[in-house]
Amino acid sequence: IKELGVNAVQIIPFFDQANDETNPTFNWGYNPLNYNCLEGVYSSDPYNGYTRINEFKQLVQAYYNAGIEIIMDVVYNHVNGLSGSNFDVLMPFYYFRYTSTGGASNGSGCGNETASEKYMYRKFMIDSTEFWTKEYKISGFRFDLMGIHDIDTMNQLVANVKTINPNATIYGEPW
16 A cells, blocks of 8 residues: 555444354445444454553554544434444433424435534533544544534534644545
């Protein structure tokens, strides 16, 4: 990769996903389960959190040693499934958008759409990207369906990440 002159690599979502972590089959990573936890399927020992962390930090360090930044593909616009999701269990009907008839808004095409304009989901997104930036030295974020998030949240999130890494790259899909 370095020989190609690449200076940044975008990696598909590597947060915890709703899948069988012991069965390493291809997964795009668009089925978020636990946003601030590493996905086990990419680890040599999915049952050991320390192994997940150490291996991922070694990967990031190896790229940085080669002069290549890591961009994290993030999917904060929906979860794997609304009913029974961590957010829905924590506070039903708060973290998601709903239609005027009470059904789940489907702007993400996944049957649920998070509500970034709600104070606590906004805070979650900002805190989560801060965590990844500080703990794993992530250099930037590519937002899946960024247009679903409100502009105030995205502006606050970018400003916060830039206080940690002024050179951070943040971009996303405009839908």
